[in-house]
Amino acid sequence: MSGLLNFFKTAPPAPSLGRFDQRKFTFLRWQTFLAMTLAYVTFYVCRLSFTVAKSALVELGMTPTELGMIGSALFFSYAIGKLVNGFIADHANVVRFMSLGLLLSAGMNLLMGFTTNALWLTLFWGINGWAQSMGVGPCAVSLARWYGSKERGTFYSMWSTAHNIGEAVTYMVIASVIAGFGWHAGYFTTAMLGVAGIVVILLFMRDSPQSAGYPPISVIRDEPQEIEEQQGSVFKNQLLSLRNPALWLLALASAFMYIDRYAVNSWGIFFLQQAKHYTTVEASGIVGVNAIAGIVGTILAGVLSDRFFPRNRSVMAGFISLLNVAGLALMLWLPRSNYTDILSMILFGATIGALTCFLGGLIAVDISSKKAAGAALGTIGIASYAGAGLGEFITGVIIDRTSVIEAGKTLYNFHSLSQFWIGCGLISTLLCFITAGIVARRHSLAQAHSVG
Numbered sequence: 001m002s003g004l005l006n007f008f009k010t011a012p013p014a015p016s017l018g019r020f021d022q023r024k025f026t027f028l029r030w031q032t033f034l035a036m037t038l039a040y041v042t043f044y045v046c047r048l049s050f051t052v053a054k055s056a057l058v059e060l061g062m063t064p065t066e067l068g069m070i071g072s073a074l075f076f077s078y079a080i081g082k083l084v085n086g087f088i089a090d091h092a093n094v095v096r097f098m099s100l101g102l103l104l105s106a107g108m109n110l111l112m113g114f115t116t117n118a119l120w121l122t123l124f125w126g127i128n129g130w131a132q133s134m135g136v137g138p139c140a141v142s143l144a145r146w147y148g149s150k151e152r153g154t155f156y157s158m159w160s161t162a163h164n165i166g167e168a169v170t171y172m173v174i175a176s177v178i179a180g181f182g183w184h185a186g187y188f189t190t191a192m193l194g195v196a197g198i199v200v201i202l203l204f205m206r207d208s209p210q211s212a213g214y215p216p217i218s219v220i221r222d223e224p225q226e227i228e229e230q231q232g233s234v235f236k237n238q239l240l241s242l243r244n245p246a247l248w249l250l251a252l253a254s255a256f257m258y259i260d261r262y263a264v265n266s267w268g269i270f271f272l273q274q275a276k277h278y279t280t281v282e283a284s285g286i287v288g289v290n291a292i293a294g295i296v297g298t299i300l301a302g303v304l305s306d307r308f309f310p311r312n313r314s315v316m317a318g319f320i321s322l323l324n325v326a327g328l329a330l331m332l333w334l335p336r337s338n339y340t341d342i343l344s345m346i347l348f349g350a351t352i353g354a355l356t357c358f359l360g361g362l363i364a365v366d367i368s369s370k371k372a373a374g375a376a377l378g379t380i381g382i383a384s385y386a387g388a389g390l391g392e393f394i395t396g397v398i399i400d401r402t403s404v405i406e407a408g409k410t411l412y413n414f415h416s417l418s419q420f421w422i423g424c425g426l427i428s429t430l431l432c433f434i435t436a437g438i439v440a441r442r443h444s445l446a447q448a449h450s451v452g
Helices: 002-008 022-059 064-091 094-112 118-146 152-160 162-181 183-204 227-231 234-242 245-276 280-308 313-333 338-367 370-402 415-451
Strands: 404-406 409-411
Touching: 022 064, 022 094, 022 118, 022 152, 022 162, 022 183, 064 094, 064 118, 064 234, 064 370, 094 118, 094 183, 118 152, 118 338, 118 370, 152 162, 152 280, 152 338, 162 183, 162 280, 234 370, 245 280, 245 313, 245 338, 245 370, 245 415, 280 313, 280 338, 313 338, 313 415, 338 370, 338 415, 370 415
Parallel strands: none
Antiparallel strands: 404 409
């Protein structure tokens, strides 16, 4: 048992800058970052393969209810796993931990290609959700270990684009494989990509600067650490992070933001079809714009935050959230127009990408001990997906109770739903600014204490 624990244990810290080689250190950082990002792309492909296989499974006789049951299994296991595995990742060798998660995810995709039994598929996809949660925590921990506060925003935002790239690979490559060779081949191809990701992790990713013979990044970048963080264990730092009120306010802000994120992802096409009478193809094209805009918005926001708000990104998140609400309002309340609807999705997509990066993890890492980055991310993660699930349920109830049937046709009134979605966005904005105030006060007290 002790051997197994030692396998996942991270390396002890190196004490000084005595053997520091700047060129080699920079090379190792880039190597680790690119390997981690590429591997997370394959994680995302392993998460989305079921989505593109749905139509083929329906043709084989599976019902929408069964598909919903299978899909929800990943959703719930991922939310819980994000919290649990986030705490574990702080203690772990992230290279081994992440590769094990991808191996498990690839294995579940392989098994998905051998059966159409709904119960077995639900079990496999639920296990895959847990395996998926073993990917995001190690990435956040790795970014905290390798990058200082004044550069972490740029690299965290660039890593976040792996979500969008993974979606593109799934919808183009895996969907094409399924169309040409069947749903079995789609899962098998996904599993092969997962194995390729494992090879990349093991060959090119490093656990931490200490594992490569360098001191911690706080020493290299000459960044101050709190006394408790310097002296305390990983577990103690995790507990200290959970006592931070800013982390819990940030979790609530992320939960309300995720309601609007999945409102557009899950219901945007439906809204444009029913409220503005677009065809399915037209509505899909308009909503699809937000994914492309998200890549640009995420990277741009990360770079700007490093330059102007490295110690308190919550301020920038608050203003971005206001723009996000404006984009959503354009879609909901302006009459049909291709130009304004596309503009609304550009604005919404760019800002939701930045907010997913900021509220979904980056700020949590900033305001928590670097020894507790995984725990902080896990706390944010379970709150975010709880918000998404609750928002999905409330949205469905509102749509159902505000619709009427006339002459055998269902008519939808989106007035109440629009107020709910906009209200969630405004609450998230307010919580961002309150979080910013708490963070600013903590910095002031810390500075006063150091001077005293």
